[in-house]
Amino acid sequence: MYRHMTELTADKISHAARLSVAPMMDWTDRHCRYLHRLLSRETLLYTEMVTSPALVRGGALHLLAFNPEEHPVALQLGGSDPTELAQAAKLGAEAGYDEINLNVGCPSDRVQSGTFGAVLMKSPDLVADCIKAMQDAVDVEITVKCRIGVDDQTPEIVLPDFLTKVSAVGCNRFTIHARKAWLQGLSPKENRDIPPLDYDLVRRMKQEFPDLHLSVNGGIASLSQAKAFLADGLDGVMIGRAAYHQPADILCAADPEIFGTGSFSDPVQVVLQMLPYIEAHLRDGGKLSQVTRHMLGLFAGRPGARQWRRILSERAHRPDAGPELVEDALAQVQCDA
Structure with a gap:
């Protein structure tokens, strides 16, 4: 550690x-x-x-x-x-x-x-x-x-x-x-x-x-x-x-x-960057909802934010929930963007 x-x-x-x-x-x-x-x-x-x-x-x-x-x-x-x-x-x-x-x-x-x-x-x-x-x-x-x-x-x-x-x-x-x-x-x-x-x-x-x-x-x-x-x-x-x-x-x-350094980050790209982290967490025995509960507000105020939040809130706790659920939720944001 x-x-x-x-x-x-x-x-x-x-x-x-x-x-x-x-x-x-x-x-x-x-x-x-x-x-x-x-x-x-x-x-x-x-x-x-x-x-x-x-x-x-x-x-x-x-x-x-x-x-x-x-x-x-x-x-x-x-x-x-x-x-x-x-x-x-x-x-x-x-x-x-x-x-x-x-x-x-x-x-x-x-x-x-x-x-x-x-x-x-x-x-x-x-x-x-x-x-x-x-x-x-x-x-x-x-x-x-x-x-x-x-x-x-x-x-x-x-x-x-x-x-x-x-x-x-x-x-x-x-x-x-x-x-x-x-x-x-x-x-x-x-x-x-x-x-x-x-x-x-x-x-x-x-x-x-x-x-x-x-x-x-x-x-x-x-x-x-x-x-x-x-x-x-x-x-x-x-x-x-x-x-x-x-x-x-x-x-x-x-x-x-x-x-005064760097550039603006893109929340869509950040979600994609989170996927390997989520996969590693699941391999270690963790649950998807332990990570995604912190991601619910990521698209607040943007088109598709409600669908993003709903999908993760309702389904991330399921035993079989994995990175593909995050990708499904992200598609709702990108489709409505």
């Missing part, structure tokens, strides 16, 4: 972070990331959050598996014990990840019960200790994804204090979800929609901390929005749900428009 240490430098990873796809539980698994990498060669990709107890105490090293084609790719860890996070970071570095990110933003009950995720916004000194322990264990860059605050905290006070304390140990790259998290009374889904966005606060943090690499996250649904944030002086933009549900809209033009 392990591969050689990555040769990508911190500068290259920081450049890739100009645009990234957010870590999303149950969504950004290795099949999703492989698809996204075919759509964009440059965009930084993130794993789903992996908890340090699962790796260190549970031995769930299969959670670290990824395809070398996914680079640049970052591992997001959840945890709050510095020693355990250091051990988990070492496992991630040995697996070949280009960056290791600490989750200080997830508001779910399961995360709260483990005293990590967004609740750590209340403990910046502990976050700093965690980051320092992880940095001491590996050479891979350690980064943080956080909120602007939680519950009744005042973001204008809490966020600069958090950035000051955590950056003091040498953490230079932060992705800020521009919403508070309410740990009681709102579900994780509601926490992605209900608390108001405060992009201006994130912009002010870049002015206050010009030497930090700051990316903005939350509610960003288009490349034009991303380009506007970059033009405002932010170092990066992280897109979540839009990149998952309409991946072509976000990622097909990302390389030329965000990174």
Whole structure:
């Protein structure tokens, strides 16, 4: 499972972070990331959050598996014990990840019960200790994804204090979800929609901390929005749900428009490129639906998209479903294009 240490430098990873796809539980698994990498060669990709107890105490090293084609790719860890996070970071570095990110933003009950995720916004000194322990264990860059605050905290006070304390140990790259998290009374889904966005606060943090690499996250649904944030002086933009549900809209033009390199990718060609990957997955005992569930939105807004989605949704779970089903679905898009 392990591969050689990555040769990508911190500068290259920081450049890739100009645009990234957010870590999303149950969504950004290795099949999703492989698809996204075919759509964009440059965009930084993130794993789903992996908890340090699962790796260190549970031995769930299969959670670290990824395809070398996914680079640049970052591992997001959840945890709050510095020693355990250091051990988990070492496992991630040995697996070949280009960056290791600490989750200080997830508001779910399961995360709260483990005293990590967004609740750590209340403990910046502990976050700093965690980051320092992880940095001491590996050479891979350690980064943080956080909120602007939680519950009744005042973001204008809490966020600069958090950035000051955590950056003091040498953490230079932060992705800020521009919403508070309410740990009681709102579900994780509601926490992605209900608390108001405060992009201006994130912009002010870049002015206050010009030497930090700051990316903005939350509610960003288009490349034009991303380009506007970059033009405002932010170092990066992280897109979540839009990149998952309409991946072509976000990622097909990302390389030329965000990174100034390469060309527009074609989702039809990307589907054809996915076929050998799907065949290999099936040979290894996998199921077609494990891959195609991430491809449902690939033609969103295009003629034939409804037929594409219907065929894959209704038939990919069948035991005999194979690459030919994807070709059948693709023919519907091409016939109606």
